Amino acid sequence: MASAPSSSAEIPTQRIDGRAVAEAVVAAVGAASARLTAETGIRPGLAVVLVGEDPASQVYVGAKGKRATALGFHSVQHTLPASTSEIELIALVEALNRDPEIHGILVQFPLPGRLDEARARVIEAIAPEKDVDGLHPLNVGRLAAGGEAMVPCTPAGAMLLIRRVLGPDLSGREAVVVGRSNLVGKPIAQLLLQAQATVTIAHSRTADLPAVTRRADILVAATGRPEMVRGDWIKPGAVVIDVGINRVAAPEKGPDGTRLCGDVATAEATGRAAAITPVPGGVGPMTIAMLMANTVKAAYRAAGWPAPPLGE
Ligand SMILES: NC(=O)C1=CN([C@@H]2O[C@H](COP(=O)(O)OP(=O)(O)OC[C@H]3O[C@@H](n4cnc5c(N)ncnc54)[C@H](OP(=O)(O)O)[C@@H]3O)[C@@H](O)[C@H]2O)C=CC1
Numbered sequence: 001m002a003s004a005p006s007s008s009a010e011i012p013t014q015r016i017d018g019r020a021v022a023e024a025v026v027a028a029v030g031a032a033s034a035r036l037t038a039e040t041g042i043r044p045g046l047a048v049v050l051v052g053e054d055p056a057s058q059v060y061v062g063a064k065g066k067r068a069t070a071l072g073f074h075s076v077q078h079t080l081p082a083s084t085s086e087i088e089l090i091a092l093v094e095a096l097n098r099d100p101e102i103h104g105i106l107v108q109f110p111l112p113g114r115l116d117e118a119r120a121r122v123i124e125a126i127a128p129e130k131d132v133d134g135l136h137p138l139n140v141g142r143l144a145a146g147g148e149a150m151v152p153c154t155p156a157g158a159m160l161l162i163r164r165v166l167g168p169d170l171s172g173r174e175a176v177v178v179g180r181s182n183l184v185g186k187p188i189a190q191l192l193l194q195a196q197a198t199v200t201i202a203h204s205r206t207a208d209l210p211a212v213t214r215r216a217d218i219l220v221a222a223t224g225r226p227e228m229v230r231g232d233w234i235k236p237g238a239v240v241i242d243v244g245i246n247r248v249a250a251p252e253k254g255p256d257g258t259r260l261c262g263d264v265a266t267a268e269a270t271g272r273a274a275a276i277t278p279v280p281g282g283v284g285p286m287t288i289a290m291l292m293a294n295t296v297k298a299a300y301r302a303a304g305w306p307a308p309p310l311g312e
């Protein structure tokens, strides 16, 4: 029997290999770091601050420290108890601001309990030139105004993956970002706008979200809702960037089994999207690579050197 004519033939879906792109960035970061150390004796220094004992945060912070050490960075981790006060946390940040061996400071979010309400004050305590997370209002403002800013790692990494598929000029393309956090959604939207895309930011109050996402040539999902974006929310041929990292139950792995999934139903998107980032192995590894890139950039600036080429 001849198959029925289909209005939407299967589209071959490219799986964007974030691990491979991250390796290329890390290699360039390593070379830049080695040049700086050889000529000036300066080693890029990264301090990561973890408050409390959230298991997922412990894993990410550990991964950041390992990467930094493998690159020959001066890498320090400060682990504080969940009972830490805002004053104590800000005192630590200020000590790191003064420490000449530290070029980058990252305070892992969320902070435990009520302390998370102090997030904005903690961020503002970080010296803007050491703000490798790109969250200080000076960096946020510079990004919005199109100036030299420290760009948040996840958005910078997501953009690099988009550029690998579509090139640097997104003129004429519709981009939809689902999620409006300061860490992810808003800065990704800024970067897409800078790259000439026409940008829509959707969130939990958006009406008829599937109709909005179906307009997207570039769809970025950053909601923290496991597999919320269904296959039929995706315009055929779209490039889909799945930022979500969600740990969900996986009964097939035993009674306590879990697995990671994104904010996109990847199986449904396959055959419809032109390209999609997997979870894990997509945006996550890029985040860590861009943190290393921001740290080496901060060290270059501290040495009075112009920003290094980092294969971006
Ligand atoms: N790959 C990586 O390196 C990283 C991954 N992540 C992951 O990305 C995801 C987002 O992180 P983050 O931005 O920090 O999360 P936040 O919780 O800060 O923000 C989530 C955003 O999604 C929106 N949202 C939530 N539910 C819905 C819904 N049903 N429909 C539409 N919009 C919705 C919220 O809208 P509203 O504002 O209206 O509440 C909010 O703007 C998480 O899964 C996180 O783990 C985060 C950082 C790095």
Ligand SMILES: Nc1nc(=O)c2c([nH]1)NC[C@@H]1CN(c3ccc(C(=O)N[C@@H](CCC(=O)O)C(=O)O)cc3)C=[N+]21
Binding pocket: 059, 060, 063, 106, 107, 108, 109, 110, 133, 153, 154, 245, 260, 279, 280, 281, 282, 283, 284, 285, 287, 288
């Ligand atoms: N101040 C601050 N800055 C952050 O950038 C920040 C933060 N707080 N809080 C939490 C989120 C989350 N985040 C991730 C980093 C790496 C992976 C990552 O490497 N993921 C791997 C594997 C993860 C795994 O196996 O568990 C992957 O997706 O392939 C994921 C998530 C940074 N964040």
